[in-house]
Amino acid sequence: xxxxxRASRLPPGKPEMDEGEIGPTVMIEAGKVSELVQVxxxxxxxxxxxxKRTEVVWVEGDSELAVNLVDxxxxxxxxxxxxxxxxxxxxxxxxMVEVDFAIGSPAEPAGLFAATYRDPFGPELVVATWSGALxxxxxxxxxxxxxxxxxxxxxxxxxxVLVPVEASASAHGLQIVPMARHRFYGASGLHPTATTxxxx
Numbered sequence: 001x002x003x004x005x006r007a008s009r010l011p012p013g014k015p016e017m018d019e020g021e022i023g024p025t026v027m028i029e030a031g032k033v034s035e036l037v038q039v040x041x042x043x044x045x046x047x048x049x050x051x052k053r054t055e056v057v058w059v060e061g062d063s064e065l066a067v068n069l070v071d072x073x074x075x076x077x078x079x080x081x082x083x084x085x086x087x088x089x090x091x092x093x094x095x096m097v098e099v100d101f102a103i104g105s106p107a108e109p110a111g112l113f114a115a116t117y118r119d120p121f122g123p124e125l126v127v128a129t130w131s132g133a134l135x136x137x138x139x140x141x142x143x144x145x146x147x148x149x150x151x152x153x154x155x156x157x158x159x160x161v162l163v164p165v166e167a168s169a170s171a172h173g174l175q176i177v178p179m180a181r182h183r184f185y186g187a188s189g190l191h192p193t194a195t196t197x198x199x200x
Contacts, residue, residue, distance in 0.1 A: 037074050080101070098120060099120045149164070150177075162180055
């Protein structure tokens with residue numbers, strides 16, 4: 001994200017934003033989204049330090065699936081994000097699985113919400129076993145990109161990085177709207193209470 005800021009593709013953060021305050025919309029070009037997803041993919045599988053690993057292997061009973069972390073790609077259209085995940089297993093060899101998410105478009109922005117409108121598209125053997133894991137992984141990657149972009153735009157008055165509140169996609173790129181976090185305790189009118197439940 002520091003490279004994005006140096007290239008002036010991220011606007012300078014407004015210091016000490018009040019809770020719930022909306023920051024400027026950030027536009028990430030379509031080609032750049034794939035690069036960021038590849039970084040997010042490593043974080044999604046728990047690789048937070050620099051590594052030369054290019055894939056991870058998922059195990060479910062007797063089934064194993066190797067997931068490529070460095071060749072993931074994203075294709076964008078109005079209101080649609082396609083995550084292309086390279087995978088391989090003994091039965092199919094190298095294959096590509098496509099996970100599609102319907103999301104807001106510039107004409108109709110949406111809150112940070114996305115829904116898969118179909119099962120992943122790929123080899124039947126792979127999808128039958130790994131459908132849920134592939135969807136969850138693809139969404140974790142996208143969410144990592146969105147939260148990373150929002151967090152890189154600045155911090156609120158309490159020093160917390162901003163969070164994404166709205167997202168939209170078009171063929172040109174991914175738009176993220178950052179927001180300062182709401183304070184859910186210690187603020188006026190929001191006081192945590194503890195209750196003791198009687199033994200059952």
